Amino acid sequence: MPTPDRTSLAQIVEAAREILESAGLAGLTMQAVADRVGVRAPSLYKRVRSRGDLIGLVADATLQDMGARLDAIPTGADPRQDLTELARAFRAFAHERPAGYRLIFDWGPETVKLDQASFVRAAAPLLRIAADLAGPEHELEAARTITAWANGFLSMELAGAFNLGGDLDLAFEYGVARLADAFIGTRPAAIG
Amino acid sequence: MPTPDRTSLAQIVEAAREILESAGLAGLTMQAVADRVGVRAPSLYKRVRSRGDLIGLVADATLQDMGARLDAIPTGADPRQDLTELARAFRAFAHERPAGYRLIFDWGPETVKLDQASFVRAAAPLLRIAADLAGPEHELEAARTITAWANGFLSMELAGAFNLGGDLDLAFEYGVARLADAFIGTRPAAIG
DNA sequence: ACCTGAACACCGTTCAAGT
DNA sequence: ACCTGAACACCGTTCAAGT
Numbered sequence: 161m162p163t164p165d166r167t168s169l170a171q172i173v174e175a176a177r178e179i180l181e182s183a184g185l186a187g188l189t190m191q192a193v194a195d196r197v198g199v200r201a202p203s204l205y206k207r208v209r210s211r212g213d214l215i216g217l218v219a220d221a222t223l224q225d226m227g228a229r230l231d232a233i234p235t236g237a238d239p240r241q242d243l244t245e246l247a248r249a250f251r252a253f254a255h256e257r258p259a260g261y262r263l264i265f266d267w268g269p270e271t272v273k274l275d276q277a278s279f280v281r282a283a284a285p286l287l288r289i290a291a292d293l294a295g296p297e298h299e300l301e302a303a304r305t306i307t308a309w310a311n312g313f314l315s316m317e318l319a320g321a322f323n324l325g326g327d328l329d330l331a332f333e334y335g336v337a338r339l340a341d342a343f344i345g346t347r348p349a350a351i352g
Numbered sequence: 353m354p355t356p357d358r359t360s361l362a363q364i365v366e367a368a369r370e371i372l373e374s375a376g377l378a379g380l381t382m383q384a385v386a387d388r389v390g391v392r393a394p395s396l397y398k399r400v401r402s403r404g405d406l407i408g409l410v411a412d413a414t415l416q417d418m419g420a421r422l423d424a425i426p427t428g429a430d431p432r433q434d435l436t437e438l439a440r441a442f443r444a445f446a447h448e449r450p451a452g453y454r455l456i457f458d459w460g461p462e463t464v465k466l467d468q469a470s471f472v473r474a475a476a477p478l479l480r481i482a483a484d485l486a487g488p489e490h491e492l493e494a495a496r497t498i499t500a501w502a503n504g505f506l507s508m509e510l511a512g513a514f515n516l517g518g519d520l521d522l523a524f525e526y527g528v529a530r531l532a533d534a535f536i537g538t539r540p541a542a543i544g
Numbered sequence: 545a546c547c548t549g550a551a552c553a554c555c556g557t558t559c560a561a562g563t
Numbered sequence: 564a565c566c567t568g569a570a571c572a573c574c575g576t577t578c579a580a581g582t
Contacts, residue, residue: 163563163565184462190556202557203566211556266458268511270376276515283516300518301526305501308527312504313496319460323468324475326492334493335500342534355546355582382575394576395547403575 167197169207169217176218180259185267188215212271215263219272222260226253227282235285239292240340246285247310247336254314262318265311283307294343302343309339359389361399361409368410372451377459380407404463407455411464414452418445419474427477431484432532438477439502439528446506454510457503475499486535494535501531 175196180188190211194201208214233249235242254261263272287303294302313332316322322331367388372380382403386393400406425441427434446453455464479495486494505524508514514523 165565186462189554191554199565200567202559202568205557206565262460265511265513266460266507268454268458268507268513270378274513279513279515298526300516301523302530304505304514304518304523305527305530308504308508309497309501310504311508312500312502315458315460315507316500316503319457321457321460321466321471322496323471324492326496331493331496334490335497338494338497338531338534342530357546381573383573391546392548394549394578397576398546 166199166203167207171197172204172207172214173217173221176214177221177260180218180263181257184259185215185263185271188218190214216272216274218260219263220275220278222257223264223274223278223282225257226250226261226264227278227284229253230282230285233285235288239289242289243293243306243340244336246289247306247332250310251314251332254318258318261314266315266319290343293340298343305342306339309335358391358395359399363389364396364399364406365409365413368406369413369452372410372455373449376451377407377455377463380410382406408464408466410452411455412467412470414449415456415466415470415474417449418442418453418456419470419476421445422474422477425477427480431481434481435485435498435532436528438481439498439524442502443506443524446510450510453506458507458511482535485532490535497534498531501527 172193175193176188179192179196183192188211190201190204193214194204204214208217230246230249230253233242233245235245264274283303286306287299290303290306291299313335317328322328364385367385368380371384371388375384380403382393382396385406386396396406400409422438422441422445425434425437427437456466475495478498479491482495482498483491505527509520514520
């Protein structure tokens with residue numbers, strides 16, 4: 161006679177995300193997840209191949225959330241303003257889920273293998289803005305310059321690596337403003 | 353009768369650095385370090401408080417190497433060119449010691465607590481260039497914008513997070529060039 | 545004073561036995 | 564078909580006993 165399910169993959173991933181944010185990656189143990197969903201640790205292996213696999217699912221879920229958030233930002237006529245809004249939303253998301261954020265961008269492939277499709281979707285809004293700012297032939301390089309800056313800023317902010325004092329909100333706004341200007345000269349002349 | 357020393361702190365840190373680069377942070381076990389220096393694992397605790405402590409020493413040694421490398425770069429009359437050289441040297445260092453680099457910038461305070469003084473020294477060359485490019489009153493913000501971009505680029509490059517194809521060397525050069533231009537407009541007018 | 549074997553707590557993971 | 568206790572290998576770390 162089969163046993164009724166006492167948990168689910170979705171519940172396990174959700175529990176893992178909460179533990180990650182409250183206890184860090186080192187605190188994300190199979191034991192802790194099992195406790196939270198109400199089973200014994202070995203039972204988790206019925207739904208998940210390994211701890212690394214579970215971490216990958218957590219990262220992907222976070223990346224998908226991020227993609228949805230960035231996709232929902234309305235865009236207007238001014239690409240400089242659009243970039244500012246996008247960057248602020250990116251930063252807000254990183255502040256809300258710092259451990260999840262770092263799992264995506266910082267912990268790297270040693271711990272996580274992300275899904276290509278989720279990445280492409282999260283990058284889409286920025287690619288549109290980059291094309292507006294730098295022209296379509298420099299779209300990818302411009303998007304990479306912006307992503308590198310934004311991710312680098314957040315990585316260092318979350319890691320406490322900006323340890324020379326000063327105002328970080330101001331430094332962030334300064335950075336977006338400089339980047340918004342940086343591509344203008346490279347754009348092909350407008351028609352007419 | 354005292355036993356002769358069979359290893360030293362310097363030897364332990366050096367062994368740890370090599371293991372880190374060849375086996376990753378997960379492979380950097382006390383056992384592996386002990387094997388390499390020729391003692392048993394418990395003996396390491398005579399010179400090192402804990403594994404976390406050893407990781408911190410590895411990170412700091414790497415950061416000091418980086419500072420020395422960046423400090424040795426000759427600077428000329430053109431701050432744009434100086435920035436380009438500095439950025440290339442930064443990238444070259446990251447490519448030589450990817451795991452050590454990531455220990456400094458990416459793995460964060462969960463694993464590592466860096467020495468403030470080492471950081472200040474490594475940042476000095478960039479601060480000089482930033483003051484030249486953006487003017488002294490925006491020195492810190494400009495330096496942070498550049499650091500964020502450079503670190504973000506390298507983090508993502510090393511993590512394989514640039515997965516949309518394209519030429520990364522080109523994207524890097526494009527980024528430095530944009531950043532070198534980005535501050536010009538904000539500088540106070542030259543005398544005369 | 546440094547080194548060692550033995551031991552402890554805590555991981556991830558496997559598996560035979562239950563229902 | 565899912566769940567569990569028991570067990571295994573492997574960590575970091577402590578400590579009493581050696582020299």
